[in-house]
Amino acid sequence: MTAPYSPGDREKVVSKLPSALRRELKVRAAQLGVDIKDAVTEGLSAWRDAGERPMVDTSGGGPFSTYIPTGLYAAFKDDCKSRGVSFAQGLAQAVRLWVDTHPATRRSPRPTGARRIVIGNQKGGVGKTSVAAGVAEALAEMGHRACVIDFDPQCHLSKQLGIPPIEIDQPSLAKHMLGEATDPLRNLLVPIEDGCFGGRLFVLPGCKDAFLLDAKLATSRHVRVKETALEKALEPLEQTFDYIVIDCPPSLGYSMDTALYYARTREGEEAGTSGIFIPVLAEDSSADAFDMLDEQIQDLSDDMDIDIEYLGFVVNMYDSRRGFVATSSLNAWKEIGDPDVVAVIHDQSEQRKAVRVKQPLLVYAPESEQAEAMRTIALRIAA
CATH class of the missing domain: 1.10.1220 (Arc Repressor Mutant)
Incomplete structure (x- = not known):
């Protein structure tokens, strides 16, 4: 006994x-x-x-x-x-x-469809792509069905995972948003074949045609309400996945509006179910960029009469050895309080090495501190 x-x-x-x-x-x-x-x-x-x-x-x-x-x-x-x-x-x-003796429970599709997680900040170089990929990997590792969308015309997410971007003359997410594609969107999905993801992780590759998306949305007759274009395109995937994670472009244009609108709290949906994570650096330019993003979110919320949930900051590539600038900036992010700092990801080599060999971080370095940070964010999302 x-x-x-x-x-x-x-x-x-x-x-x-x-x-x-x-x-x-x-x-x-x-x-x-x-x-x-x-x-x-x-x-x-x-x-x-x-x-x-x-x-x-x-x-x-x-x-x-x-x-x-x-x-x-x-x-x-x-x-x-x-x-x-x-x-x-x-x-x-x-x-x-x-x-x-504690098997994972089989998950049923959510009656209200996938939860929608946007990773956004119009400032480049803050690690949006690594956070989007890592969080989707962690969600799939936990047993959820996850799809990560490469919504950036630079196609960094696709390339980092060893997936060829969609050719510019082929059907793409942008073409679906503009009503220029007829094949099912799910035909574009690429599975990430690794045992730890259990067939639950898929990528919708990027395409360079998204460079023209803002201009085409502004003039398209097919899209009456521009902000809904992404939602209408992704709707066929929502009963297939538990989570749809979007790696956004560094933009304040229409394409970002469509992603923010997609992440809004829908009628009957609990607050915090979907929304935006904001990767930032521990330096002043990230704070300036956040101010502009915050203004865009507030304007869109007021114009469309919607609620867009801030899910938190992710302070990326943090290195305390940079001294006062880094440490004081990190404290400033934490002092905001709402949204709070969900994770601090230290500037270590594992992520860069994973990108170099074109492997998911949670496959290349599953025990790394960066991988643990991705799991921390995923746990916050799935709580």
């Missing part, structure tokens, strides 16, 4: 876990909305009651720490000793047991 313990009295446990098992634990806990420390606590308790368990290959284990109840910790160490296994082996068996 498991010895009694107080859940509120916890102590830190430091050990090692195989990287694949550590990642599986994090993903499954996120899928089920369970805190890591609670998942490990349940696993240790179940392991003690289950008796002998199959050995787990712990070679190549990486650092792992969490907090478990003090009474359970002491009893677990005694059980490891009596069974003749190391603490690391016992912990690995307990985590394996918890993962195996």
Whole structure:
């Protein structure tokens, strides 16, 4: 029998876990909305009651720490000793047991369609593309069906993932928005084939014809209400996916208006369900850019009588070694309060290396600090 313990009295446990098992634990806990420390606590308790368990290959284990109840910790160490296994082996068996006995639940399509997440800031170079891709990857890893839209005519997202942009004379998202394409939009989707995404992650590649989208929207007779053009084009995808994530161009034009309108809170939809994340840098030019974006959002909201939810700032490529400018700017973003800073992504090499080899970040460096930041944002979205 498991010895009694107080859940509120916890102590830190430091050990090692195989990287694949550590990642599986994090993903499954996120899928089920369970805190890591609670998942490990349940696993240790179940392991003690289950008796002998199959050995787990712990070679190549990486650092792992969490907090478990003090009474359970002491009893677990005694059980490891009596069974003749190391603490690391016992912990690995307990985590394996918890993962195996807590399968991910199968998700049904949302009755109101996909939640719509816009990643936008008209300032270039703030990491919109890396955040859009990483968040979509993290949502798919958690078990959600996610589609990330390359809405930027520069097509950085497509290229970074090794997907050829759509040729300018072929059907594209822009052509669907303008009523110039007849083939189903879903025919343009490209799956990201990696086991951790489970067939749940798709990309709608970009096309250079989006450079002309603002001008064509302004003169198109097909599009009566310009702001609705993106919504009408993407509507066929909304029952297929749980989340549609849009990597926006660095623009204040009509194309950005269509993305903002698409992310509005719809009638009957809970506030915060959809909206915009704003990647920024810890420097003054990002603050100036946000002021202009904020003005555009407020003008569109007033003109169309809609609500557009600010889901938060993502402070990207942060490096405290840059001194006062970086640290004081980060504090300034945090002091805004509403929207709040959802994640601070440090300036490290993993993202750049992933781009270089044209792999998703969560495939190339799943244990990196940047990958964890993407999961933090995804958890905020899915909460």
